[in-house]
Amino acid sequence: MEEKKRSRGLLRVDVNECKGCGMCVEACPPKVISMSEKLNHYGYRTATYAGEGCTACGICFMVCPEPGAITVLRAVNHMAGAGGGLKAGVEGAMACASN
Amino acid sequence: MRKQLMKGNEAIVKSAILAGCRAYYGYPITPASEIAEAAANYLPQTGGVFLQAESEVAAINMLYGASSAGVRCMTASSGPGISLMQEGISYMAGAELPCVIADITRGGPGLGNIASEQSDYHQAVKGGGNGCYHTLVLAPHSVQEMADLTALAFELADRYRTPVMLLADGFVGQMMEPVEFPQTAAEPHVPQWAVTGMAESRGNLITSLHMGSDDLEAHVRHLEAKYKLAEQNETRAEEWFTEDAEIVLVGYGIVGRILKAVTAEARASGMNVGLLRPITLYPFPTKHFQRLAPQARVFVVVEMSTGQLVEDVRLALNGVRPVEFLSRVGGNVPSHEEVLEFVRKVARRYLPAMTLDEEQMAHV
Amino acid sequence: MSSELIAEYEVVHGKAKSFYELYARKDELQHQTHYCPGCGHGQIHKMLASAIDELGIQDRTILVSPVGCSVFAYYYFDVGNVQAAHGRAPAVATALKRSRRGSIVVAYQGDGDLSAIGSAEILHAANRGENVTVIFVNNAIYSMTGGQYAPTTLLGQKSTTTPLGRSAENEGYPLHVSELLASLEAPVYIERVGLGDNKQIAQAGRAIRRAVENQVKGLGFSLIEVLSPCPTVWKMQPVEAQHWVRDVMEKTFPLGVFRDRTKEAKAWPAHEAPPALDRIPQILGVADEDLPAGNASLMARADDVDLHVRVAGFGGQGVLLLGEVLAEAGLDAGLEVSWLPSYGPEMRSGTSNCHVRLSREPIDSPLVTVPNVLVAMNEPSLRKFDQSVRPGGWVIYNGDAFPEDCARKDVHVLALPFTRVADELGDARAANMVMLGALLEIAGALPQASIDAALKRLVKNPRWVELDERALARGRELYRESCLEACHEG
Ligand SMILES: Cc1ncc(C[n+]2csc(CCOP(=O)(O)OP(=O)(O)O)c2C)c(N)n1
Numbered sequence: 017m018e019e020k021k022r023s024r025g026l027l028r029v030d031v032n033e034c035k036g037c038g039m040c041v042e043a044c045p046p047k048v049i050s051m052s053e054k055l056n057h058y059g060y061r062t063a064t065y066a067g068e069g070c071t072a073c074g075i076c077f078m079v080c081p082e083p084g085a086i087t088v089l090r091a092v093n094h095m096a097g098a099g100g101g102l103k104a105g106v107e108g109a110m111a112c113a114s115n
Numbered sequence: 116m117r118k119q120l121m122k123g124n125e126a127i128v129k130s131a132i133l134a135g136c137r138a139y140y141g142y143p144i145t146p147a148s149e150i151a152e153a154a155a156n157y158l159p160q161t162g163g164v165f166l167q168a169e170s171e172v173a174a175i176n177m178l179y180g181a182s183s184a185g186v187r188c189m190t191a192s193s194g195p196g197i198s199l200m201q202e203g204i205s206y207m208a209g210a211e212l213p214c215v216i217a218d219i220t221r222g223g224p225g226l227g228n229i230a231s232e233q234s235d236y237h238q239a240v241k242g243g244g245n246g247c248y249h250t251l252v253l254a255p256h257s258v259q260e261m262a263d264l265t266a267l268a269f270e271l272a273d274r275y276r277t278p279v280m281l282l283a284d285g286f287v288g289q290m291m292e293p294v295e296f297p298q299t300a301a302e303p304h305v306p307q308w309a310v311t312g313m314a315e316s317r318g319n320l321i322t323s324l325h326m327g328s329d330d331l332e333a334h335v336r337h338l339e340a341k342y343k344l345a346e347q348n349e350t351r352a353e354e355w356f357t358e359d360a361e362i363v364l365v366g367y368g369i370v371g372r373i374l375k376a377v378t379a380e381a382r383a384s385g386m387n388v389g390l391l392r393p394i395t396l397y398p399f400p401t402k403h404f405q406r407l408a409p410q411a412r413v414f415v416v417v418e419m420s421t422g423q424l425v426e427d428v429r430l431a432l433n434g435v436r437p438v439e440f441l442s443r444v445g446g447n448v449p450s451h452e453e454v455l456e457f458v459r460k461v462a463r464r465y466l467p468a469m470t471l472d473e474e475q476m477a478h479v
Numbered sequence: 480m481s482s483e484l485i486a487e488y489e490v491v492h493g494k495a496k497s498f499y500e501l502y503a504r505k506d507e508l509q510h511q512t513h514y515c516p517g518c519g520h521g522q523i524h525k526m527l528a529s530a531i532d533e534l535g536i537q538d539r540t541i542l543v544s545p546v547g548c549s550v551f552a553y554y555y556f557d558v559g560n561v562q563a564a565h566g567r568a569p570a571v572a573t574a575l576k577r578s579r580r581g582s583i584v585v586a587y588q589g590d591g592d593l594s595a596i597g598s599a600e601i602l603h604a605a606n607r608g609e610n611v612t613v614i615f616v617n618n619a620i621y622s623m624t625g626g627q628y629a630p631t632t633l634l635g636q637k638s639t640t641t642p643l644g645r646s647a648e649n650e651g652y653p654l655h656v657s658e659l660l661a662s663l664e665a666p667v668y669i670e671r672v673g674l675g676d677n678k679q680i681a682q683a684g685r686a687i688r689r690a691v692e693n694q695v696k697g698l699g700f701s702l703i704e705v706l707s708p709c710p711t712v713w714k715m716q717p718v719e720a721q722h723w724v725r726d727v728m729e730k731t732f733p734l735g736v737f738r739d740r741t742k743e744a745k746a747w748p749a750h751e752a753p754p755a756l757d758r759i760p761q762i763l764g765v766a767d768e769d770l771p772a773g774n775a776s777l778m779a780r781a782d783d784v785d786l787h788v789r790v791a792g793f794g795g796q797g798v799l800l801l802g803e804v805l806a807e808a809g810l811d812a813g814l815e816v817s818w819l820p821s822y823g824p825e826m827r828s829g830t831s832n833c834h835v836r837l838s839r840e841p842i843d844s845p846l847v848t849v850p851n852v853l854v855a856m857n858e859p860s861l862r863k864f865d866q867s868v869r870p871g872g873w874v875i876y877n878g879d880a881f882p883e884d885c886a887r888k889d890v891h892v893l894a895l896p897f898t899r900v901a902d903e904l905g906d907a908r909a910a911n912m913v914m915l916g917a918l919l920e921i922a923g924a925l926p927q928a929s930i931d932a933a934l935k936r937l938v939k940n941p942r943w944v945e946l947d948e949r950a951l952a953r954g955r956e957l958y959r960e961s962c963l964e965a966c967h968e969g
């Protein structure tokens with residue numbers, strides 16, 4: 017887990033799905049995604065979140081060709097009651113956050 | 116039930132709708148166009164869909180769509196159009212989609228002419244599309260059979276989940292005879308496998324694609340098993356004076372009618388002639404041939420093509436009895452006088468003991 | 480990592496519900512699509528899936544997969560799935576939608592599929608304004624088969640079948656599908672979008688959603704053309720391919736909305752409820768209660784009927800109707816009958832003839848090659864069939880004089896100028912009925928009630944029924960008169 021508490025957004029990459037095309041690296045406005053040095057078990061380098069700086073804009077999700085490779089989360093402001101998105105279940109988040 | 120005079124082509128449509136058919140997609144061609152015209156008239160009135168497609172290629176693929184959605188559907192065409200449909204027929208056989216295709220045959224190859232021939236036998240019975248598949252093929256020889264076999268075709272199509280073809284020639288399509296229909300209409304039902312755009316069918320998939328070689332082999336074996344089952348259970352043929360027949364005439368469709376007249380006249384002149392008329396061309400009524408073979412001395416195949424049906428007859432008999440062959444093509448129909456003359460020649464050759472009253476023969 | 484930390488985030492962009500969790504239909508790698516890294520198909524799939532999610536139509540959606548790299552779209556979309564033949568998706572979609580009006584049908588097609596082999600199907604589906612959504616993925620090449628040129632390949636672009644680059648001279652110009660379809664009246668919404676950069680991609684997503692939403696509203700045909708990268712066949716890095724869409728492809732295929740009638744378009748009318756099942760025999764005209772009982776009781780059992788009639792003439796002389804009335808009357812009288820027309824071009828220009836049989840026994844062959852009655856409405860027809868008449872049979876000939884060289888000793892002849900007789904009755908076109916009257920008088924057997932009933936069933940115009948009745952009566956008279964004459968002469 018590389019996310020930092022203070023970032024507005026949080027990025028999860030499913031290494032089983034990522035094929036390492038690098039579109040997200042190019043698309044990400046704050047440039048917080050890079051390619052891993054390590055290969056996944058299919059032999060692809062995979063996208064890696066820098067761990068902070070994600071704004072939850074969703075552009076990487078949009079350009080990523082794999083349906084489930086990238087999940088973008090947004091910090092919930094409990095006080096302001098921000099809503100709209102799905103609450104990520106803890107287990108769900110843990111299961112996918114295998115980057 | 117009361118009878119009314121009706122063209123074979125119209126009887127198909129009425130029978131289809133009574134059998135629950137609610138969609139017709141087709142492209143006009145002589146001598147099948149009345150089917151489209153009747154469908155255009157009656158389907159919208161009975162809650163169905165009629166659409167004239169931009170081609171036979173589109174028409175058969177529309178059937179693919181309608182059948183995928185679980186609607187009993189049909190089309191009709193003739194030689195050149197059926198050729199274009201072969202792609203879709205192969206896909207439908209592969210995807211196990213039921214439908215009924217009426218082929219009101221005409222002359223070929225190519226544009227040929229619009230007169231009656233039976234030269235679509237191969238493309239109907241052997242299939243013109245790619246892959247190991249068959250369509251079930253029914254061959255009506257009267258307007259009543261146009262109606263009855265259409266109803267049967269829909270039943271078989273659903274039972275075997277496969278395209279069924281009605282192979283009729285232009286004569287049977289164009290002629291009028293008295294016909295009667297069931298007085299109740301079948302309720303259209305939605306098969307479980309269909310893709311209907313409703314929650315319960317969301318998991319369904321219609322495809323002919325099976326990527327893995329084992330998957331495809333299993334699928335092809337499954338299709339093969341269905342055809343075997345149809346061979347066991349669905350072969351139909353009419354036997355006409357065959358109990359003691361030494362000469363067995365063989366013909367389907369309009370030729371079957373002519374051979375009935377020949378049979379009557381030949382018997383009147385003392386020849387033991389009978390008729391075996393295949394009603395299912397696929398599956399082929401092999402058993403009927405094998406049953407008649409021991410008593411028969413010779414089989415005489417008459418067809419309006421240069422030798423398509425005769426191949427299946429020879430296969431069915433597997434050499435145990437000789438097969439003689441008479442054909443006319445181009446729209447020429449073998450007249451019963453012509454066939455009778457041929458039968459006499461055959462009789463002289465194969466029934467030497469028989470003394471024919473030549474005087475009598477000259478007058479029939 | 481404490482779980483409390485993660486729980487403070489919520490998913491804002493994640494895998495659409497309309498995708499399967501695991502791609503169970505796929506052989507291996509069931510958590511990955513089969514597309515190459517950086518392939519536009521994946522992006523487009525995601526746009527379509529989010530549109531389905533957002534519109535809440537997952538249960539109603541039917542996706543038609545094409546043949547091309549996206550042939551396996553059904554591995555991924557958890558909706559109703561139908562895989563179509565190469566290029567035929569619009570035809571399949573047409574019938575799916577017309578069969579199930581509540582469904583949302585999306586045809587997904589590549590550029591080879593849609594603009595080459597399926598060009599007729601898409602053109603006509605669009606022209607009919609089918610209420611379906613088409614996603615048209617233009618990657619300027621045949622990808623699945625390894626990079627042959629497509630109708631959309633750019634001028635100069637190399638492919639395996641245009642090794643020197645596409646040339647206008649040999650392959651023609653790139654086909655502009657959106658522009659072409661926008662020249663039709665029916666389509667409601669056509670837009671070309673690209674996957675060339677972030678902005679374009681965002682717009683593509685919006686367009687696809689609109690195209691699906693139009694269908695949900697029942698507005699009609701929508702097509703979105705998506706310029707889509709194929710890094711593998713283009714032999715580019717994914718990001719390079721993306722930029723090639725923007726920097727090169729877009730020059731040939733400008734982005735934009737080519738048709739937008741969503742505001743004016745009216746929702747498809749609701750489907751009329753089908754009639755009750757028990758009304759269908761009536762609608763088809765086959766219900767017993769609507770059919771005549773006939774006059775079989777009036778037929779004397781002793782009458783032996785075995786008519787083999789050939790009627791021949793020119794088109795427009797009423798040859799077929801003559802035969803039909805005869806057959807219909809036979810049926811009415813409880814006989815077995817058949818009527819067989821000559822058909823085809825013959826019917827239009829020259830000669831026309833039909834075979835009619837009436838018998839007590841089931842009709843074996845409906846073909847009449849040896850008639851016992853020939854009705855020849857002119858000389859060429861007489862000459863054609865004269866020799867075929869059965870010895871002892873009849874020839875009814877329409878002409879002043881029977882041609883000498885046709886005369887046969889072994890057949891009866893009734894030769895009269897029937898057309899002139901009909902003309903005197905009021906219309907030369909009733910000659911066929913005068914001749915039928917003579918035939919009926921010769922044949923004897925049929926009850927008049929059956930003939931009247933047949934005429935009324937087949938001739939709708941009362942003025943004509945009246946004329947035809949007189950014509951039939953006149954025909955009967957003429958035959959009787961000819962008999963008398965023959966007696967006198969004899
Ligand atoms: C009748 C027929 N002809 C040819 C093929 C072979 N084929 C499969 S896919 C394809 C081209 C697909 O190209 P396109 O539609 O552009 O899709 P893409 O693969 O580029 O996504 C062809 C020619 C086929 N399957 N069926």
Ligand code: SF4
Pocket residue numbers: 513514515516517518519520548618622623708709710711712
């Ligand atoms: S070959 Fe091209 S179109 Fe096909 S999956 Fe790969 S990148 Fe996509």
